[in-house]
Amino acid sequence: MRHTGGMKPLISADDLRARLEGGEQVTVLDVRYRMGGPCGPGAYAEGHVPSAAYVDLDADLAAPPGGTQGGRHPLPDPARFAAAMRRCAVSAHRPVVVYDDWQGLxxxxxxWLLRHHGHPDVRLLDGGWAAWVAAGGSIETQAPEPGPGDFHAGPGPGDEVVTAEELGRVGVLIDARAPARYRGEEEPVDAVAGHVPGAVNVPTSLNLTEDGCFRDVEDLREVYAEVGAVPGADVAVYCGSGVTAVHDIIALELLGVRARLYPGSWSEWSARATSGSP
Structure with missing residues (x-):
């Protein structure tokens, strides 16, 4: 992961509230989505952080499903992603805060996409929507009419991603899915159950406290050190479709550990396995 000026990946609800109430220009993006859960636009319409624009994960943050070439949520075309961000008033000179109601998943x-494509100041709201409400943050129901942003997506450095062909050469390959899926005891979505050979399991749930916020750095350091994910190690992360794996990447960034993303994740790997693709 490219570090942009030492920018921390998280912001607290209290900090965001103080900035918005103080008149600071912050672009807020509501990315509420949950696999098999309630519809994001509906939750957004019922109430959202003031000035927040809604971002559709499937339409704006992923390309159409790619099967053996990209899995269920391939990375979006950079130009299409940038256009979606400009529609939401994202500009390179203005900080961005993203949130959801799914623990940041x-x-x-x-x-990740904004950072990957060159935005210098983007943070995840720690604890998400629940933390905002608990902090007494204002709630709006009307969608804003943001002016157009000026964000343009850079090409993205190749060393932030890893391909299926490269996984066998990764020093520490982390599977961020729930333990039962990692062990192959259940697979509710993808073609077959199991995990990529050699992968170790650090489920995203281990990143959080009971209130849904990220654990202290020392606690996280202990969790990841157990699998060898320490500063200087060659680390990559995957999940089911390349979305929730970013949660582990954020936790690792808090520890100063650079981690790459396998975007196709298990959905691509298992599709390749069943199709006989090399």
Missing amino acids: AAGRCW
Whole structure:
């Protein structure tokens, strides 16, 4: 992961509230989404952080499903992604805060894409929507009419992603899915159950406290050190479709550990396995 000026990946609800109430220009993006859960636009219409624009994960943050070439949520075309961000008033000179109501598992994809394509100041709201409400943040129901942004997506450095062909050469390959899926005991979505050979399991749930916020750095350091994910190690992360894996990447960034993303993740790997693709 490219570090942009030492920018921390998280912002607290209290900090965001103080900035918005103080008149600071912050672009807020609502990325509420949940696989098999309630519809994001509906939750957004019922109430959202003031000035927040809604971002559709499937339409704006992913390309159409690619099967053996990209899995269920391939990375979006950079130009299409940038156009979606400009529609939401994202500009390179203005900080961005992203949030959801799914422990950051969806909003993390937006955080990663903006960072990957060169935005210098983007953070995930720690604790998401629940933290905002608990902090007494104002709630709006009307969608804003943001002016157009000026964000243009850079090509993205190749060393932030890893391909299926490269996985066998990764020093520490982390599977961010739930333990039962990692162990192959269940697979509710993809073609077959199991995990990529050699992968270790650090489920995203281990990143969080009971209130849905990220754990202290020392606690996280202990979790990841157990699998060898320490500063200087060659680390890559995958999940089911390349979305929730970013949650582990954010936790690792808090520790100063650079981690790459396997975008196709298990959905691509398992599709390749069943199709006989090399």
